[in-house]
Amino acid sequence: MSAVTYDQLRVLYRTLLVFATVGVVILAIGLVEFAYFEPLGQSSGTRAHIAGVYEYNPSTQQTVGPDRSEFSRTEVFAAVIDWSSLPSNLIVDARWYDSFGSVEGHVGPGRAADLAQQSIVPVEVPEGHRFVLPGRYTFVVERLKDDVPVEVLGRRFVVVDRS
């Protein structure tokens, strides 16, 4: 084996290591990003009381029926929060996320005391659609710090059937 071809293998090996170094940098940036949005030590111990998720009548803007975790896609639904279960000066919001991670309805952000009149948070039908999209919906009550959600104080999952 000539020295030239040995060097070629070494060049391949070192090139791979250089690429891997770039890969490590990318992954490190990812970890920093994760740490920024999920900072450690943010647990306040506070829990929001979510009374339930109910079918919602948009015309009366009231919920009907029992607490459910499964809906058909022709139904509109809403979560009901007891804002009084939270410290009044806590900056919070409440959001619905669909299975694509898009926000489909929200209340806040604001002080918990100021949101007392908005205890019903309906899910919104996406623009241009007749019904809500099927899939798993997540409802969260979040605590905010510097306008960034840092802690989930309450969470509910709801499944919207495809049929």
Place this chain on the structure above:
Amino acid sequence: MIATTTPPAADPRSTLRPGRYRIALALAALVIVLLVASSILNYLYLDSIPGRASLYGLLAVALIALGTFILVRAFDRDRATRRKHLIRASVLIGLGALLWLLVIDVFLFTQSAGPAVAAICALWCLPTTAFGLFVVRRMDRNHKEPWRLVLVAAAWGAIVATSLVIWGETLWESSAQHALVPGPGLDTSLAFMAGILEELAKGLAVLLLFLVMRNEFDDVVDGIVYGAAVGLGFNFLESISYMTNLYSIFSVEGYGWIAAGIQWYGRQVLGLFFGHATYTAFIGAGVGIARQLKSRRQQALAIVAGFIIAIAGHFSWDAWATIFPIQSTVFGLVEIHLRTLVMTGPFTAAVLALLLFGIRYEGQNLLDQMRKEAATGYGAILPEEVPILASPWQRLRQRMQALSRQGVRGYLRVSRLQTAQLDLAMERWHRERKEIDDPLEAEQQLRNRVMHIRHWVAA
């Protein structure tokens, strides 16, 4: 006269029953144990469709794994027993594939879009994936890999790797959704999940292929080919899954096929090479480079490096692709293409650089070995054949000449002769570098094979 009864191996340290088979068996056993554990956990705690699929899919995975092992080993056996093993492997893989399709259709797609939609989506993806595999195999200009192994790699990517991912990702996603704040933090976690789990699952196929079929895994070029084939197989099933899912979501709104078509274009046209194929090709490159390195430390580092780049590339797409602005105007169509080019293009360019350098490195060494073989005077490679064998275009020209003179049979005969001669040069290269287990007699057998085919061609 050689007085030993055991044929001498090229590498005096290696034994004729390589320890890498034991490593392969250990890895396979580990995978099965992990699959069993995670699927039972899924079934017990998630009680969802993926949970059921995981439990029923286990048997499919075991059948495919066993069938693959028997298939790749069948070609190392003599002709008398090979047929028996090939039939055994085909039956097992066929059963596994059937069972898997059943699981996918009945438990995943039927409830959403129905088996007919799943079948149509599969038919859409088949030609593009086949084209991808054809191109990937053609990239190895000097010494093409056998179709059976390229297809085995793609099947592993499509069936086994996706199975591993379903269970791992279900657990990770469920845990993250219960623990993290929805938004960028959760998205980053899910991007790590896709990068780590999917690349590990795909990379395992490349690694097992290398451990079991090292004789067909020559260098960095082969690694890239097998890696990309695994990626294309994975992309095939993932495309079907996304297309079917989106169809079922948007069909009620009246544009289910449009949503599925957009997915098809994004994954099977735009992302055919700029995606899973690129990422897993890096794993293959790492394994291929490790194949030729001497030091254990460097071998391990090369394999780990391949995995790191693959995971990083996959992660960056999943985590940051949404940062790239896509307007809902006609210009958005241009932006979608630009996004892929900007986000994945550098990774594809990097793997292409490794490939081109590897082809050059391989070509120079094969030329060197062909010259040396011609100089021995055995007649397996004649001096005037060396420049033809060294050039893919000249080889093609020679085959086309045979086609015009003797028809398809002539073309195939010359093709076999060229392949056998390149096999001999490759064997010589590995022997010179002491990176081969086969005894010296294997080289003489290859030489005899070339001579046999040469007589056949002349006749």
